[in-house]
Amino acid sequence: MLAKFSPFWPVARTMRRVLRQSVVVTASAAMALSLGAGCRRPAGQQIVLTKDQEQQIAANVMAVPPATLQVKTDTKFEDKVVLLGYDIVGKPKKGGTFDLVMYFRVDQPIAGDWKVFVHFEAPGKRRTPFDHYGVNGLYPVGQWKKGEIIKDVVSIAVPSDWEATDAQILIGFFDWGLYNSTQGDRRLKVESPGGLSVDKDGRVLLATVPLDGGAAPGGAATEPTPVNLRQIAQVAEALKEVQIGKVAAPPVIDGKDDDAAWRGIVPLQIGHQPDSRPLNAAIAATAKLAWDDTNLYFTAHANDTDVRNTHAANDSTLWEGDVIELFMRLPGQDGKYMEVQIAPNGARFDALFTGPRQPKWEDASKHETGMEHKVTVDGDVNADGADTGFTVEAKIPWKGLGLTAAPAEGTVIEANMYRIDDKGTHDISHMGTWVPVGGDFHKLDGAGRLKLVAKGPEPTARPVVPMGAGH
Numbered sequence: 512m513l514a515k516f517s518p519f520w521p522v523a524r525t526m527r528r529v530l531r532q533s534v535v536v537t538a539s540a541a542m543a544l545s546l547g548a549g550c551r552r553p554a555g556q557q558i559v560l561t562k563d564q565e566q567q568i569a570a571n572v573m574a575v576p577p578a579t580l581q582v583k584t585d586t587k588f589e590d591k592v593v594l595l596g597y598d599i600v601g602k603p604k605k606g607g608t609f610d611l612v613m614y615f616r617v618d619q620p621i622a623g624d625w626k627v628f629v630h631f632e633a634p635g636k637r638r639t640p641f642d643h644y645g646v647n648g649l650y651p652v653g654q655w656k657k658g659e660i661i662k663d664v665v666s667i668a669v670p671s672d673w674e675a676t677d678a679q680i681l682i683g684f685f686d687w688g689l690y691n692s693t694q695g696d697r698r699l700k701v702e703s704p705g706g707l708s709v710d711k712d713g714r715v716l717l718a719t720v721p722l723d724g725g726a727a728p729g730g731a732a733t734e735p736t737p738v739n740l741r742q743i744a745q746v747a748e749a750l751k752e753v754q755i756g757k758v759a760a761p762p763v764i765d766g767k768d769d770d771a772a773w774r775g776i777v778p779l780q781i782g783h784q785p786d787s788r789p790l791n792a793a794i795a796a797t798a799k800l801a802w803d804d805t806n807l808y809f810t811a812h813a814n815d816t817d818v819r820n821t822h823a824a825n826d827s828t829l830w831e832g833d834v835i836e837l838f839m840r841l842p843g844q845d846g847k848y849m850e851v852q853i854a855p856n857g858a859r860f861d862a863l864f865t866g867p868r869q870p871k872w873e874d875a876s877k878h879e880t881g882m883e884h885k886v887t888v889d890g891d892v893n894a895d896g897a898d899t900g901f902t903v904e905a906k907i908p909w910k911g912l913g914l915t916a917a918p919a920e921g922t923v924i925e926a927n928m929y930r931i932d933d934k935g936t937h938d939i940s941h942m943g944t945w946v947p948v949g950g951d952f953h954k955l956d957g958a959g960r961l962k963l964v965a966k967g968p969e970p971t972a973r974p975v976v977p978m979g980a981g982h
Contacts, residue, residue, distance in 0.1 A: 573660040585705035606671030624688025633675035681714040708950030766885035796930040804917035826876035855901040880911030
C-alpha cells in the first residue's frame with residue numbers, strides 16, 4: 512500500500528496559517544528534515560513555498576469541477592471527501608506512462624497525516640503503489656479545506672515486464688501517520704460507492720484498463736486480446752427486457768425448480784461482472800421468474816464448489832457470504848424499491864428503500880414482504896466438502912411489494928439480479944449480475960425490465976457472450 516519514498520512536505524499558504532511551532536526553513540532544508548525524520552514530517556513544521564509552488568497549488572485547487580469528465584462518479588468517503596470523477600490521460604502501455612486525474616470535493620477537513628493511495632494491480636499477482644499526499648506533495652490531504660475541489664494528478668509508470676494484459680486501478684485514503692508510527696491500518700470508509708465497485712479491503716475500483724505492448728515472459732513482445740466490451744454491452748442491452756409469464760398453477764416453494772411452473776422458462780443469465788466482463792462460469796448463476804394475481808415467483812441456481820454464509824439471522828449482512836439478490840422498482844411507487852436476498856443457509860433479507868440507499872439498511876430491512884422461501888444445497892453449507900451449488904426459491908406477495916391490487920398484464924418492473932460469491936465479498940471478480948450497470952447494486956436506472964405477460968416466451972437459445980482473454 513505504501514510507496515517507498517519520502518515525499519516533500521511543503522505546506523500551502525503558510526504565512527497565513529498558525530501552526531504549533533514557528534520554525535521557518537527553506538524548501539531544500541525541508542527535504543533534509545523529511546529524510547532525516549524517517550519519512551515523517553516534523554510535528555508542527557512550517558514551510559515556505561516558492562512562488563512557482565504556490566501557483567501549482569492555485570492551479571489545482573478549484574471552486575467548481577470541470578463541466579466534462581470521462582467518468583463521473585459520486586463516491587463518498589465517510590463525511591469527508593467525495594470523488595466527483597476522473598480522467599485517464601494518455602494510453603496505458605507497458606513500459607509507458609499515463610496520467611490519472613481525479614477530482615475530489617472536500618466536505619469536511621481530514622485531520623491528521625493522510626495520503627491518497629493508488630494501486631495499479633493485477634489481482635493476486637502484482638501491485639505497484641502510487642501513494643501520495645496530493646497535488647504533487649505540495650498540498651497534503653490533511654490541509655484540504657471544506658468546499659475546495661482538488662484536482663489530483665497521478666502519473667502512473669507501467670512496468671515494462673507487467674505480465675497481465677490489463678490492470679486494475681484502485682484508490683482510497685489511508686492514515687500514513689498511524690501506519691508510520693505503529694504499523695496500524697486505518698482507511699476512510701466508503702460510505703457510498705457512487706456507481707463504482709468497492710473490494711473487500713475497502714478500495715474503490717476506478718477502472719480495469721487494457722495494456723498495449725510491453726515485454727511478455729521470455730522477452731517476446733505481446734499485444735493483449737481485448738475484451739469486446741461493446742459486444743457484451745449489446746448482448747446485455749438485448750437481455751434488458753424479458754417477458755415474465757403468468758402461471759395457472761403456482762410452484763411449490765421447496766427450494767427446487769422442478770415444478771411444471773418453471774418448465775419451459777428460459778433462465779436469465781447472471782453471468783457478467785458489474786463492469787460487463789464475463790463472470791467465471793464456476794460461480795455463475797441463472798434465474799427464472801413467474802407471476803400470478805397474488806405473488807411474484809423467483810428461483811435461482813448458483814454454481815459453487817464451497818457454499819458458505821455464516822450470517823444466520825434474517826435481515827443481517829448476508830452479502831458478506833454466498834447470496835442471491837433481487838432488486839425491484841415497481842411503477843407508481845414514487846422511487847421506492849425493494850431488495851430481497853436469500854442465502855444458502857436459509858436466511859433472508861427483505862428491505863424497502865425510499866430512495867437510493869435511503870434509509871440505512873438497518874431501518875429499510877424492518878419492512879416485511881411476507882415472502883416465503885426455501886433453499887436446497889448440493890453439498891453442505893459452511894463445511895469443507897464437495898459442493899456443487901445451491902438453489903433458492905421464493906414467492907413474494909404483491910402487497911408486500913407495495914401494490915394494493917394484482918398488477919395488470921403489460922406492467923413493467925425495473926429490476927436486476929446479483930450473485931455474490933463468499934470467496935471475494937466486495938471483489939468485483941466474485942460478483943455476478945444479470946444486467947451490468949456498474950458497481951452500485953442499488954442502481955436501477957438502466958437496469959433490466961420485467962414485463963408481465965399472460966404467457967411467457969417460447970424457449971430460445973440464449974446469446975453467446977464473447978469471452979475476453981484470461982476469463
